[in-house]
Amino acid sequence: MNFAETDEQKELRKAVKALAESYGRDYMRAEAKAGKHADALWREAGRLGFLGVNLPEEFGGGGAGIYELSLVLEELSAAGCPLLMMVVSPAICGTIIARYGTREQQEQWLPSIADGSKIMAFAITEPDAGSNSHQITTTGQADPEGGYILNGRKVFISGVDNADAIMVVGRTSSAEGYLRPALFIVPTDAPGLQWQPIEMELNATERQFMVFLDDVKLPADAIVGGEDANLAQLFAGLNPERIMVAALSIGIGRYALARATSYMKERTVWGTPIGAHQGLAHPLAAAAIEIELARLMMQKAAWLVDSGDDRAAGEAANMAKYAAAEASVKAVDQSVHSLGGNGLTVEYGLGSLINVARVSRIAPVSREMILNFVAQQTLGLPRSY
Template sequence: MDFRETDEQRALRAAVAALAAKYGHGYWVEKSKRGERTDELWREAGQLGYLGVAVPEQYGGGGGGITELAIVCEELAAGGCPLLLIVVSPAIAATVIAKSGTEDQRKTWLPGFADGSTKMSFAITEPDAGSNAHHISTTARPDGDGWRLSGRKYYISGVDETDATLVVARLEDARTGKLRPAMFIVPTHAPGYERHEIPMEITAPERQYTVFFDDVRLPAEALVGGEDAGLTALFAGLNPERITVAAYATGMGRYALGKAGDYARTRSVWGDPIGAHQAIAHPLAKAHVELELARLAVQRAAWAYDRDDPSAAEAANIAKYAAGEAVINAVDTAVQTHGGNGMATEYGVGTLWAAARVARIAPISREMILNFVAQHSLGLPKSY
């Protein structure tokens, strides 16, 4: 097991870092506070091939894996421009379609993912189901040569700027009569598709929505991979989601610590830089250690996923947990290092606090990860 990056991966990391520096944290904050999209950054990242690094080459992508996409997520965030839609669109939706979609679905959607011209949101969470995917109530029923979709989802990211939503629903098994998971590609302009924004206390360009499906008519080809692909298709996207969220979080932590380190080296109060005092230096050092451990966990999880290693699910959950804990401590330590300036927009660390805090909650809470580890890694009885 060798986690040393290849020359190509190091070049990708440097190139994405340069792109993030071109735009900078100020651009991201301004777009977020104005309620605008980061279209310029997304478009350039797509044109340069960064958004499509994990899309197979035959569909116009880079032919890499989640390892390369995690690098893109991390470096954009480390440059002060964390883009949540990379997790949602290239990591989840494109991976699901590449691994579980029909050939027609791959030809239709993957080239757009490869160059960034297509964005797709992802909808699994429901108000009455939370983390319990077995209680999803959004259902699809056969309707002639297609489907009718009904239900609702909430906390769905970026619906206003995506072309379609990949929806996790349930359909009736004709053989058993039981409901089973299925995934549908639903155009965001489809009749019966409605969205309502959820006001959030988070600085981020991506907005959150409650989405309603009122008897939405879908063609047969909207069902991803056919009626037997439900669980396979779903699991194809969940581990990349955890891995790229973890990369996104470690990138934010690196950005915050970078700002804190600069401040601690140059801010002088009692004649010496404040970084000369252990009360400042040790928390920063501890945060750095935790971030580096989380980055190793992300690299291991991506390595396992890209090789179809059976440890991928455990590794992805561990990476998500480690990164969520590390980023909130890194951002909080950066704010504390700045004192009152830590909450001033111009210093660029307080603007990340809420987004960093979310990394402990979404896309899966740390409590559910601990449940997974207790049951599957330690062999303890199921607790829920």
Template sequence: MTSYTETSERQQLREQVFKLGSTFGGEYMRACTAEGRKTTELWDAVAQAGYLGVAVDEQWGGGGGDIGDLAAVMEELSAAGCPLLLMVVSPAICGTVIQQFGTAEQKDRWMPGFADGSLTMVFAITEPDAGSNSHNLATNVRHDEETGEWVLNGGKYYISGVDEASHVLVVARHRQPDGTLGLPSAFIVPTDAPGFTKQVIPMDIAMPEKQFTLFLDDVRVPADALVGDATAGLAQLFAGLNPERIMGAASALGMARYALDKATEYARTRQVWSTPIGAHQGIAHPLAHCAIQVELARLMMQKAAALYVAGEKGAGEVANMAKYAAAEASIAAVDQAVQTHGGNGLASEYGLGSLVVASRLARIAPVSREMILNYVAQHTLKLPRSY
């Protein structure tokens, strides 16, 4: 029977990661955002401690753990106020896909970099005209029979952290001789490849990482840039998307905990009349409700990680539910934290205002609330498909 209870080793991992994250904290992230700096010092510190590679096999220098361990790292950094978005796309998605489906040579080349943090690889699947419909991707690839190279053309949208990455794992559909597009595959593309260009997307969200539109114009990559079987289609790609949902849930849960910590500390010490405001049920009960939501979502995330590691069939369903629950818990916790602070909730000094937009993002990415509800309606409740 699959156990959803965390081991003492993972609990110790959580403690150590939170301790490290607290030496940076929310002030560090806000400073990086305001000054346009990258979170290089934090990334390097987390990497040096071995936390970025906890889910990489030991033969490549990793910790030999699993996605549950990596999610714990993500949650604790977020709870300390300094989440690392690129952990989701680099070790969780790209690392998982290459570790599961890459050739022996690809694993030997790329996995040590995921393990020690020296490699940052981002993931590019989203397109302007495809949205959540991965079957409608237009980015295409053809095989040059003379050179043996793959040639990619197309564009990607809302791709995180491309300016911090050396490579992008690009999803493209194979162009058939008749011009139609066949199954998709993943290709490792250097960010400095000729024909590869990027354009930043201006965002109202305050965070160090940036989002980009990508353009691929006859981008050539060698034969060994293909990861996995060219005929496998979306099955291989989805191997990285369930970890993405688990990591997204972990990030949202950490943010919720961070906001609740701020709110409860304020409620314990802030006095308007003769008692701390936290003694009043109008303040205490909403915060208690948020705490319950966080714990319920956390249990679902732990279940999703355990099922994924065990290879059980329901892992995708639970990962979607975990991401949904964590996003809702995060939005509620941040909102209530702001409300608890009153006007101070939007003062820069308290560091909560920027979380209002950041928490809202969890309801949209990496998969929208509506698509998760579609999935649950169809697969859990066996209702007719609506799209």
């Protein structure tokens, strides 16, 4: 693995940074306050090829990898413009369709996911299953008229109100009577599909929803990758998801540190910039170190995904997500503290990041479940649940 980015990757960073800074944190705050979705930024990012940089060129993408897509989200977030649906639409859904979808599914969805003209949400979490995907009860029964009839409930599903379809993780019945995992593409205007917003203490352009699937009729070609979506197929999307959440967290941490250091250079007490005081400087320096360490693990995980080593990527992606979430929370907390009362004012834009940064410790998989994974898969300790 080469730690030096290519000239193309450096230029991509520069171009994304320029776009994000032309919008900035104030734009995102205003969009969220108005209940909007940052559509102008999303469309522009799609037009410039940033949203589909990881998707195949033959379907309108950039032909690069998750490394480049994570780079895009990191730079957007570092400028105060985190786009959560990048984690979902191109990273999870786009990757799964590119690897396992039929030619027709690829032609139908990938070009529009790449250019941002269509958005696909992703629904795996259920009220009674939580982190245990083996307890998923959303089921597609064979329709006597052909296709499937899908029933189930999902919770904490991002961006449904702005999506054209949802990739739903469910199950189908086998001839032997047991349930097999399956991935269904459900248009958001399908009869029987409804959603209800969940009120959150978050200032974000993406809202969370309860999703209800009541006798939703789907054609046979609504399934991605066949009736038995094994774990390899599912984690083809979930490994990139963890990497992209790490990228978002790292970017938020960078944004917070940049705001704090700028303030600490200018804010003078008794004739001395407060950044000269080690009591303030050292905690920020430690936070910067942890952000960089997390970024290295994120880059390793992305490199493993792009190299096709899914098994090693699973371990690295979980570690990257854990490390980035912890580093981001610490960076934001210390940045707010460094500004004192100003850290909680709208003017400096840091206080609203406290909840945003903390989300990545909880979703899409909690820090405790990642620790369980590492304890069992990396250390070989007995299963704890």
